[in-house]
């Protein structure tokens with residue numbers, strides 16, 4: 001869907017932002033546990049302790065995006081909907097999207113700081 005080398009490729013395939021080959025998450029992406037380092041290029045995924053606390057800003061932005069999307073879609077499709085029903089739908093959508101925004105926010109945050117560099121085989125051997 002997205003070409004390798006773009007940040008969207010890394011985000012939607014949960015791949016290392018640096019080489020885009022190794023896995024970014026340890027185990028299931030829905031657990032949101034970021035691997036310590038890339039299993040292909042050895043890039044460490046944390047720049048400092050608490051690095052992923054900044055991803056809460058991204059989670060907030062994703063929540064606002066879901067809120068606005070559901071609100072506009074509901075207002076256009078069902079213009080006579082009452083406010084309590086609309087509020088219930090919006091809250092339900094945000095709660096249902098929580099696992100997605102949780103892992104997406106971490107990999108989006110990492111993509112702010114790590115940039116794509118194609119991995120070459122002798123790179124990881126010479127770095128050791």
Ligand SMILES: [Zn+2]
Pocket residue numbers: 016017018019020021022038039040041042043
């Ligand atoms: Zn990598």
